[in-house]
Amino acid sequence: MSKDKQGVVEAITNRDVDFARWYTDVVKKAGLIEYSAVKGCMMILPYGYAIWEQIKSELDRQLKATGHENVYFPMFIPESLLQKEKDHVEGFAPEVAWVTHGGENELAERLCIRPTSEVLFCEYFANAIQSHRDLPKKYNQWCSVVRWEKTTRPFLRTTEFLWQEGHTAHATAEEAKQEALDVLEIYADIFENLLAMPVLKGRKTDKEKFAGAKETYTLEALMHDGQALQSGTTHNFGDGFAKAFGIQYTNKENKLEHVHQSSWGVTTRMIGGLIMTHGDDNGLIIPPRIAPIQLVIIPVAMQKEGVLDKANELKNRLSDNFRVKLDDSDRSPGWKYAEYEMKGIPLRLEIGPKDIEANQAVLVRRDNREKTIISLDNLEQEVAQALEGLQKALYQSALQNRENRTSQVSTVDELKNALDQKPGFIKAMWCGDVACENAVKEQATATSRLIPFAQEQLSKTCLVCGKPATDMVVWGRAY
Amino acid sequence: MSKDKQGVVEAITNRDVDFARWYTDVVKKAGLIEYSAVKGCMMILPYGYAIWEQIKSELDRQLKATGHENVYFPMFIPESLLQKEKDHVEGFAPEVAWVTHGGENELAERLCIRPTSEVLFCEYFANAIQSHRDLPKKYNQWCSVVRWEKTTRPFLRTTEFLWQEGHTAHATAEEAKQEALDVLEIYADIFENLLAMPVLKGRKTDKEKFAGAKETYTLEALMHDGQALQSGTTHNFGDGFAKAFGIQYTNKENKLEHVHQSSWGVTTRMIGGLIMTHGDDNGLIIPPRIAPIQLVIIPVAMQKEGVLDKANELKNRLSDNFRVKLDDSDRSPGWKYAEYEMKGIPLRLEIGPKDIEANQAVLVRRDNREKTIISLDNLEQEVAQALEGLQKALYQSALQNRENRTSQVSTVDELKNALDQKPGFIKAMWCGDVACENAVKEQATATSRLIPFAQEQLSKTCLVCGKPATDMVVWGRAY
Numbered sequence: 016m017s018k019d020k021q022g023v024v025e026a027i028t029n030r031d032v033d034f035a036r037w038y039t040d041v042v043k044k045a046g047l048i049e050y051s052a053v054k055g056c057m058m059i060l061p062y063g064y065a066i067w068e069q070i071k072s073e074l075d076r077q078l079k080a081t082g083h084e085n086v087y088f089p090m091f092i093p094e095s096l097l098q099k100e101k102d103h104v105e106g107f108a109p110e111v112a113w114v115t116h117g118g119e120n121e122l123a124e125r126l127c128i129r130p131t132s133e134v135l136f137c138e139y140f141a142n143a144i145q146s147h148r149d150l151p152k153k154y155n156q157w158c159s160v161v162r163w164e165k166t167t168r169p170f171l172r173t174t175e176f177l178w179q180e181g182h183t184a185h186a187t188a189e190e191a192k193q194e195a196l197d198v199l200e201i202y203a204d205i206f207e208n209l210l211a212m213p214v215l216k217g218r219k220t221d222k223e224k225f226a227g228a229k230e231t232y233t234l235e236a237l238m239h240d241g242q243a244l245q246s247g248t249t250h251n252f253g254d255g256f257a258k259a260f261g262i263q264y265t266n267k268e269n270k271l272e273h274v275h276q277s278s279w280g281v282t283t284r285m286i287g288g289l290i291m292t293h294g295d296d297n298g299l300i301i302p303p304r305i306a307p308i309q310l311v312i313i314p315v316a317m318q319k320e321g322v323l324d325k326a327n328e329l330k331n332r333l334s335d336n337f338r339v340k341l342d343d344s345d346r347s348p349g350w351k352y353a354e355y356e357m358k359g360i361p362l363r364l365e366i367g368p369k370d371i372e373a374n375q376a377v378l379v380r381r382d383n384r385e386k387t388i389i390s391l392d393n394l395e396q397e398v399a400q401a402l403e404g405l406q407k408a409l410y411q412s413a414l415q416n417r418e419n420r421t422s423q424v425s426t427v428d429e430l431k432n433a434l435d436q437k438p439g440f441i442k443a444m445w446c447g448d449v450a451c452e453n454a455v456k457e458q459a460t461a462t463s464r465l466i467p468f469a470q471e472q473l474s475k476t477c478l479v480c481g482k483p484a485t486d487m488v489v490w491g492r493a494y
Numbered sequence: 495m496s497k498d499k500q501g502v503v504e505a506i507t508n509r510d511v512d513f514a515r516w517y518t519d520v521v522k523k524a525g526l527i528e529y530s531a532v533k534g535c536m537m538i539l540p541y542g543y544a545i546w547e548q549i550k551s552e553l554d555r556q557l558k559a560t561g562h563e564n565v566y567f568p569m570f571i572p573e574s575l576l577q578k579e580k581d582h583v584e585g586f587a588p589e590v591a592w593v594t595h596g597g598e599n600e601l602a603e604r605l606c607i608r609p610t611s612e613v614l615f616c617e618y619f620a621n622a623i624q625s626h627r628d629l630p631k632k633y634n635q636w637c638s639v640v641r642w643e644k645t646t647r648p649f650l651r652t653t654e655f656l657w658q659e660g661h662t663a664h665a666t667a668e669e670a671k672q673e674a675l676d677v678l679e680i681y682a683d684i685f686e687n688l689l690a691m692p693v694l695k696g697r698k699t700d701k702e703k704f705a706g707a708k709e710t711y712t713l714e715a716l717m718h719d720g721q722a723l724q725s726g727t728t729h730n731f732g733d734g735f736a737k738a739f740g741i742q743y744t745n746k747e748n749k750l751e752h753v754h755q756s757s758w759g760v761t762t763r764m765i766g767g768l769i770m771t772h773g774d775d776n777g778l779i780i781p782p783r784i785a786p787i788q789l790v791i792i793p794v795a796m797q798k799e800g801v802l803d804k805a806n807e808l809k810n811r812l813s814d815n816f817r818v819k820l821d822d823s824d825r826s827p828g829w830k831y832a833e834y835e836m837k838g839i840p841l842r843l844e845i846g847p848k849d850i851e852a853n854q855a856v857l858v859r860r861d862n863r864e865k866t867i868i869s870l871d872n873l874e875q876e877v878a879q880a881l882e883g884l885q886k887a888l889y890q891s892a893l894q895n896r897e898n899r900t901s902q903v904s905t906v907d908e909l910k911n912a913l914d915q916k917p918g919f920i921k922a923m924w925c926g927d928v929a930c931e932n933a934v935k936e937q938a939t940a941t942s943r944l945i946p947f948a949q950e951q952l953s954k955t956c957l958v959c960g961k962p963a964t965d966m967v968v969w970g971r972a973y
Binding site: 053057067089090114116154175 | 633
């Protein structure tokens with residue numbers, strides 16, 4: 016943490032002046048990460064990791080409740096195995112890290128560090144699945160993966176990152192598709208209800224889908240600055256991988272069939288998303304439902320008799336229902352206020368001698384800095400209400416931003432102008448031809464974010480070629 | 495799972511005939527792991543991973559309760575960074591995996607995949623620690639590490655394995671030492687009270703200590719076959735790493751001092767330990783306190799009216815307090831009995847039409863196969879008692895085995911004979927000279943397991959040179 020000599024928390028870059036610098040200031044000064052000696056690799060520090068643990072714990076619970084089982088598969092993939100599915104290897108081979116030596120010896124075959132583990136799970140499924148009784152297999156693993164990225168930014172795009180990857184095998188095409196759709200709903204629930212981030216649901220165009228997938232479903236969120244963030248994806252593989260790897264089972268009629276598969280993942284990128292959605296000029300704002308610390312107690316005039324005792328009493332009282340920290344260090348209250356604002360702790364409770372006398376405390380909300388004097392008789396209710404109010408306000412504010420930044424256009428020129436003037440989500444009709452999608456990218460530096468499940472009929476013609484349109488696409492510029 | 499054509503669970507190798515083969519049979523047939531295409535790398539399957547999650551959850555809770563914070567540091571270590579501490583690099587460099595290419599390009603400096611992360615934490619501490627206010631730092635991470643092993647066995651020694659590694663920095667030498675001792679106690683608690691594995695506590699000789707440590711503390715367990723298993727270690731580094739990496743802080747008198755450090759870890763090897771401690775000729779036996787499934791309900795004559803309803807009712811009733819599975823698949827009860835014995839589920843509850851009529855069920859303990867007819871009125875109490883009884887019996891039986899296999903000798907010849915006749919822990923006095931330790935290794939193929947904290951004065955002279963002895967050492971042959 017860098018503090019200046021007076022012990023005052025240093026200012027960060029103004030968010031509206033330089034969003035990118037504001038972002039890196041926040042991740043560093045809130046103590047989320049530190050850079051390591053290897054480019055694009057970050058050290059996730061206690062506060063950053065605690066946020067990940069909160070997300071992980073809730074997602075893991077939901078995945079287990081829906082019949083998914085956790086496993087751990089190796090980090091190494093032999094080069095020959097990676098090459099078994101044509102589209103997949105083309106998508107990933109250019110960006111993997113290669114291990115060529117083990118100890119003193121050169122390896123007979125080089126190994127890549129998993130950029131994702133489809134081929135390992137396929138290799139396993141090919142051996143483990145024989146009968147319809149072995150299906151479905153619904154596996155998930157929490158691990159790190161490596162992709163050799165050219166441009167990196169903490170949480171958003173790093174050489175190594177943490178994620179979960181689910182890999183499933185099913186008897187029918189319908190089940191595999193349904194699995195991909197079901198997990199997308201679980202992800203959406205985590206984003207909307209935990210991270211207070213509104214997301215659009217839909218599918219990717221063929222150009223943007225995952226290497227080897229039949230269909231990719233996606234959640235797209237809009238950041239404060241109007242750039243899009245692909246936030247979670249699920250893939251329906253059909254039987255493509257099953258055919259490449261020979262994953263077959265005998266059905267109830269004793270006939271040999273290929274399985275149908277899905278895979279899906281979310282990453283530490285979620286943390287980047289919540290920073291860029293909710294943060295402000297004073298630092299982070301963490302939605303209460305995932306905040307590692309929901310409330311910080313700051314004793315005022317700490318040296319006065321009874322203040323620390325009372326602060327400890329309140330901490331114990333609140334710890335039954337909330338995640339609470341008491342800062343009784345010798346820093347000044349002013350320093351502490353700034354510090355916990357930077358860290359985005361949802362609520363601050365100030366308690367001093369006069370408050371104690373009046374059986375009250377001062378409750379301050381991180382988002383709007385609203386101060387309320389509350390009676391200690393109603394402490395738990397007041398805190399619960401304030402946390403719920405803050406959770407809802409964050410969601411509403413993010414939704415408002417997205418709505419302000421969503422528009423619709425009918426030509427590429429309009430699309431470019433719209434994005435230049437006010438970056439955001441731009442809806443436009445599209446004919447389904449990749450040539451037109453490429454034209455948008457070239458002429459407007461925008462990519463198709465998704466074909467939303469909730470379609471609207473804006474017009475009848477493609478924004479590029481003017482031929483009949485098949486889908487409404489949401490376009491944008493993305494992280 | 496391999497089953498023969500009649501659907502009967504295949505027999506495994508007899509434990510006393512071939513312990514090594516019995517072990518690999520069990521890990522495979524109980525569905526804990528599958529081998530991957532890369533030598534020494536295993537796929538940890540749902541049941542194996544669930545055991546790890548149980549261990550992890552309890553250890554993580556205890557570490558957090560004692561002020562440790564979780565982080566995640568990168569898997570890559572630049573070669574130059576690994577070389578900063580002389581003893582450490584000599585210990586690890588011969589067995590690391592090297593990444594030489596990222597994507598299409600050769601790297602300017604090769605990176606090793608962490609075999610352990612001391613140097614990364616030291617690099618971080620050197621920047622992050624400035625003042626006594628920044629101390630102590632008590633960090634922990636759950637991750638996988640890679641060591642290029644020549645001989646590998648599932649869980650016991652694998653190229654990649656899962657573990658937690660703790661890294662701490664303290665103001666004084668005493669605090670760093672105390673930290674290493676405190677965490678050893680936490681580990682011992684997990685082994686003895688969760689895994690039902692008795693452990694000896696003590697320190698390693700200089701020859702056997704961790705590369706770069708001042709002192710290594712260890713827990714040593716004895717397996718059923720009399721071989722020792724180093725089960726968990728903690729290291730007091732003193733200020734050795736701090737001097738190599740320049741990790742300094744200003745103390746309260748504004749004087750610059752080096753920090754003192756510790757590190758410590760336990761691995762998926764714990765799972766191997768519990769298999770080799772408790773398993774028998776019918777497969778695994780998992781101690782109730784960490785069993786992912788504590789009780790399996792097997793309905794008998796399932797097609798009869800009311801049986802499945804009753805089985806489900808009992809499952810719901812027991813799920814409030816226990817981890818319960820109901821197997822209502824169309825396999826025969828006999829197949830299920832064998833299957834869940836193989837998996838080591840502590841208790842089996844059989845319920846059929848006659849039991850229902852008599853308001854009773856049959857409870858079977860995995861270890862001694864004792865069958866008790868219990869009244870459904872006392873279901874919860876009976877299950878709780880049986881689980882506690884089984885937990886204690888496993889510990890007692892392991893302790894008995896260790897006591898039977900512990901002896902004391904006064905010469906190397908006696909030591910060799912003792913180990914040849916009945917492998918186990920052999921106590922003998924030692925002068926502290928590494929030459930004598932080497933002689934024991936050469937003449938008796940035994941290593942010093944530990945210098946127990948609980949010392950006994952067996953005699954006054956070293957088992958090798960006959961000079962005055964300084965310590966009682968426990969010797970053995972180890973996995």
